[in-house]
Amino acid sequence: MAAALPGSLPGAAAAVLLLGCCGAVLAAGVQDQAEQFFRSGHTNNWAVLVCTSRFWFNYRHVANTLSVYRSVKRLGIPDSHIVLMLADDMACNPRNPKPATVFSHKNMELNVYGDDVEVDYRSYEVTVENFLRVLTGRIPPSTPRSKRLLSDDRSNILIYMTGHGGNGFLKFQDSEEITNVELADAFEQMWQKRRYNELLFIIDTCQGASMYERFYSPNIMALASSQVGEDSLSHQPDLGIGVHLMDRYTFYVLEFLEEIHPASQTNMNDLFQVCPKSLCVSTPGHRTDLFQRDPQNVLITDFFGSVRKVEITTERISLNRDLASFESKFPEDELATEPLKYAEQLPVAQIIRQKPKQKDWHPPGGFILGLWALIIMVFFKTYGIKHMKHVF
Amino acid sequence: QVRLLVPIAVAFSPGSVPADLPRPLPFRDAQEMEITVNLRTSVTSHYELVYRGTTAAEGAALAAATAQEADAALRPLQDSVMGSLTMYVVPETSPLLPQGVSVYVGRHRSALVRAGGSLAALHARLRQVTQLMSFTAASVATALSDRVPDGRLSLDVRRYLKSSLGYEITFSLLNPDPKSHVVDWDIEGAVNSYVKPVLDKLSFVANFSVDSQILYYAVLGVTPRYDKESSSFLLSTHSLPHVINPVEARLGSSAASLYPVLNFLLYVPERSHSPLYIQDKDGVPVSTNAFHSPRWGGIMVYNVEAPASPQASLPLHVDVDMARVMEVFLAQLRLLFGLSREEVPAEFLLESPGNEGLADWELDHLLWAHTMENIATVSTTLTSLAQLLDKIGNIVIKDDVASEVYRAVASVQSAVAKLGMGHLHSAFQASKEAVTSSERAFFDPSLLHLLYFPDDQKFAIYIPLFLPMAVPILLSLAKIVRETRQHKKEPTKMD
Numbered sequence: 001m002a003a004a005l006p007g008s009l010p011g012a013a014a015a016v017l018l019l020g021c022c023g024a025v026l027a028a029g030v031q032d033q034a035e036q037f038f039r040s041g042h043t044n045n046w047a048v049l050v051c052t053s054r055f056w057f058n059y060r061h062v063a064n065t066l067s068v069y070r071s072v073k074r075l076g077i078p079d080s081h082i083v084l085m086l087a088d089d090m091a092c093n094p095r096n097p098k099p100a101t102v103f104s105h106k107n108m109e110l111n112v113y114g115d116d117v118e119v120d121y122r123s124y125e126v127t128v129e130n131f132l133r134v135l136t137g138r139i140p141p142s143t144p145r146s147k148r149l150l151s152d153d154r155s156n157i158l159i160y161m162t163g164h165g166g167n168g169f170l171k172f173q174d175s176e177e178i179t180n181v182e183l184a185d186a187f188e189q190m191w192q193k194r195r196y197n198e199l200l201f202i203i204d205t206c207q208g209a210s211m212y213e214r215f216y217s218p219n220i221m222a223l224a225s226s227q228v229g230e231d232s233l234s235h236q237p238d239l240g241i242g243v244h245l246m247d248r249y250t251f252y253v254l255e256f257l258e259e260i261h262p263a264s265q266t267n268m269n270d271l272f273q274v275c276p277k278s279l280c281v282s283t284p285g286h287r288t289d290l291f292q293r294d295p296q297n298v299l300i301t302d303f304f305g306s307v308r309k310v311e312i313t314t315e316r317i318s319l320n321r322d323l324a325s326f327e328s329k330f331p332e333d334e335l336a337t338e339p340l341k342y343a344e345q346l347p348v349a350q351i352i353r354q355k356p357k358q359k360d361w362h363p364p365g366g367f368i369l370g371l372w373a374l375i376i377m378v379f380f381k382t383y384g385i386k387h388m389k390h391v392f
Numbered sequence: 393q394v395r396l397l398v399p400i401a402v403a404f405s406p407g408s409v410p411a412d413l414p415r416p417l418p419f420r421d422a423q424e425m426e427i428t429v430n431l432r433t434s435v436t437s438h439y440e441l442v443y444r445g446t447t448a449a450e451g452a453a454l455a456a457a458t459a460q461e462a463d464a465a466l467r468p469l470q471d472s473v474m475g476s477l478t479m480y481v482v483p484e485t486s487p488l489l490p491q492g493v494s495v496y497v498g499r500h501r502s503a504l505v506r507a508g509g510s511l512a513a514l515h516a517r518l519r520q521v522t523q524l525m526s527f528t529a530a531s532v533a534t535a536l537s538d539r540v541p542d543g544r545l546s547l548d549v550r551r552y553l554k555s556s557l558g559y560e561i562t563f564s565l566l567n568p569d570p571k572s573h574v575v576d577w578d579i580e581g582a583v584n585s586y587v588k589p590v591l592d593k594l595s596f597v598a599n600f601s602v603d604s605q606i607l608y609y610a611v612l613g614v615t616p617r618y619d620k621e622s623s624s625f626l627l628s629t630h631s632l633p634h635v636i637n638p639v640e641a642r643l644g645s646s647a648a649s650l651y652p653v654l655n656f657l658l659y660v661p662e663r664s665h666s667p668l669y670i671q672d673k674d675g676v677p678v679s680t681n682a683f684h685s686p687r688w689g690g691i692m693v694y695n696v697e698a699p700a701s702p703q704a705s706l707p708l709h710v711d712v713d714m715a716r717v718m719e720v721f722l723a724q725l726r727l728l729f730g731l732s733r734e735e736v737p738a739e740f741l742l743e744s745p746g747n748e749g750l751a752d753w754e755l756d757h758l759l760w761a762h763t764m765e766n767i768a769t770v771s772t773t774l775t776s777l778a779q780l781l782d783k784i785g786n787i788v789i790k791d792d793v794a795s796e797v798y799r800a801v802a803s804v805q806s807a808v809a810k811l812g813m814g815h816l817h818s819a820f821q822a823s824k825e826a827v828t829s830s831e832r833a834f835f836d837p838s839l840l841h842l843l844y845f846p847d848d849q850k851f852a853i854y855i856p857l858f859l860p861m862a863v864p865i866l867l868s869l870a871k872i873v874r875e876t877r878q879h880k881k882e883p884t885k886m887d
Binding site for chain 2: 077139309320
């Protein structure tokens with residue numbers, strides 16, 4: 001399939017450009033707007049927002065993620081389609097002078113924590129393993145639906161990651177790290193199983209561009225806040241709270257998103273211009289070579305919002321009302337519905353079967369065997385064989 | 393590599409046999425057609441035709457007054473194996489088919505075809521009917537849409553529900569104005585009378601579960617425009633996509649099962665926004681007053697008539713006409729599954745399926761598509777699993793994962809074999825088992841292996857551990873070798 005794609009890409013690009021020209025010609029057509037929604041082939045949107053830091057001084061990372069969460073919800077993606085992973089130790093931190101709030105702007109203007117935050121993975125559940133499980137779908141059967149990424153081949157997914165990173169890795173909760181190769185492999189696993197239609201990957205960490213260098217699956221667009229070798233800087237400290245509230249790149253992206261509403265036609269090229277070096281001090285980067293469509297034709301709401309394809313229902317089936325009462329199934333009344341017990345909803349048999357089997361003992365082989373052989377040989381050579389008879 | 397076999401029986405009623413038959417009746421014939429999906433995948437459709445004359449019983453059934461009666465009478469005479477078709481050729485002057493209609497497609501797996509004079513014309517018509525009733529190149533391409541290179545498929549075809557083991561259907565009543573309307577809907581009765589027959593017919597395809605709910609104070613996200621000429625409120629097409637999102641958060645679809653959820657919403661507009669009509673592209677109000685979104689569900693607007701006297705006491709009691717509502721919802725359900733009757737040629741007359749919701753041949757159509765899709769999914773899943781294991785050599789495969797993989801391979805092979813023999817029923821069952829096993833194997837939680845060890849990390853970890861330990865060992869080894877060599881050189885002292 002990969003071989004067929006480059007051949008059809010110029011054709012598809014030409015077709016899309018032609019569509020674009022025709023769209024410009026029929027400028028005021030109302031039906032034109034409806035057709036434009038069909039340009040991307042997606043039918044639903046998902047978002048995976050990950051904040052990989054904990055501790056009070058990383059307040060800005062949580063504020064970054066929560067601000068993106070607010071924007072994405074405002075533009076239409078429901079909570080059931082957002083997987084939010086936060087350390088969530090800011091709002092109720094003993095050092096927070098305003099408990100139960102997380103502010104994203106100085107002078108405490110905007111509380112992004114609010115009343116209706118739905119954090120799916122919090123605190124110690126934000127690990128590399130859980131993140132990769134969410135992406136690839138290899139989740140234990142007892143995981144609730146809100147913790148799963150149930151995307152299909154017509155889903156556009158937005159993945160936003162923020163935290164501390166380096167050249168080729170991203171630090172998770174100060175105890176482990178995820179490398180760019182693992183991330184690229186996870187995306188490839190998603191592509192193999194067609195778990196996404198198009199993917200937008202945004203990363204706001206130091207040396208963020210290194211994280212998208214290794215992607216090799218199609219239909220991925222990536223944005224990063226800084227190039228390899230550069231640090232992403234934070235925006236401004238708040239003297240009342242005592243820490244930096246947001247990172248620069250996310251701050252300007254959010255300012256840009258404030259002007260987007262669900263019907264807007266702004267495209268990705270504007271998002272690429274969002275934080276020039278004069279404002280951001282670092283150089284934001286982007287990668288679109290794996291993406292099939294031209295970024296000019298990709299709407300911001302294709303990823304950040306959830307604009308559904310809609311068709312008018314013109315057909316109607318004819319039901320015979322008289323027949324209906326005769327065809328009701330009487331045996332339904334005879335079945336007494338049992339009240340469902342909680343235990344029956346858990347796949348207990350499957351969970352029990354997952355206990356590891358007792359492994360048979362195998363003699364050691366390979367490296368360990370060679371090491372032991374070496375040690376024993378040296379021991380005997382040093383002390384001599386004849387001493388062994390005293391041992392046995 | 394996949395062969396789809398459709399057994400077709402063509403029965404000629406007396407007076408309709410074309411003059412240029414190659415052999416006397418009865419005889420067999422086979423036609424093959426190759427459907428190329430991409431450079432490496434192609435599907436062969438093989439039609440096995442059995443030409444025969446009608447039996448006496450069939451002749452009696454065909455002597456009925458109307459096509460519907462003939463169809464009903466013919467039903468017990470056919471062998472209705474899933475996937476097979478029976479065509480009855482009636483003479484050109486037969487009164488069964490109305491004027492201008494040359495093909496009548498019944499509710500079951502048969503069609504009445506008007507003889508066209510020559511065999512070639514008959515063949516052309518037969519092919520059209522067969523493709524309508526089983527599968528076309530386009531429907532195969534849609535089912536295998538993963539493999540079609542992008543740009544060749546029109547975007548419209550991507551809207552059907554993917555083949556899944558089960559579906560969850562939720563009926564919701566949205567009442568944004570409980571002060572003005574007290575809405576009563578007998579959803580349980582409607583589900584039992586109208587929805588259950590359709591779901592029972594589809595029960596072979598997947599498991600369906602139905603729930604319902606009522607939401608109060610749930611408003612649409614868009615304000616409708618007031619139109620003075622018709623003194624009604626209008627929702628235009630381009631505002632419809634924004635209607636769904638504010639409501640979806642409150643639908644609670646995330647609490648349902650892991651199967652895809654289909655939402656059917658019935659919206660009773662507020663008193664101040666009544667009556668509310670949906671406009672299509674040309675500004676004409678839609679007769680069904682409903683719209684649907686692919687892979688999500690549908691919304692219908694139910695207008696309540698204004699009370700007879702303006703002083704009627706609020707709240708008004710509204711009894712929803714469930715039959716009218718279910719007609720639209722079930723039509724939307726059919727459209728979501730891809731069973732649309734729009735692209736039928738003009739001279740075809742299709743029998744309406746009645747309360748069952750879909751005809752037998754439409755069920756077959758769905759099964760062909762889903763079986764193809766399942767087989768394609770299983771082969772992609774197993775191939776990518778094999779590639780994963782090749783790339784990461786030290787993943788541990790548990791025994792149950794291995795057994796699932798073997799089962800998936802066996803099932804998919806049996807599904808392909810059964811498709812080639814024309815047994816659609818067992819082919820679909822085998823393909824469903826194959827999908828279950830392959831998904832279980834691919835998504836097994838134990839297959840997650842965080843395994844990326846770059847060379848510099850390997851050095852950085854192992855050298856500080858083993859180098860200090862290895863230095864005395866290596867030195868001792870060197871000493872041993874030196875001593876052995878000296879021992880050999882020195883001649884043994886002879887006393």
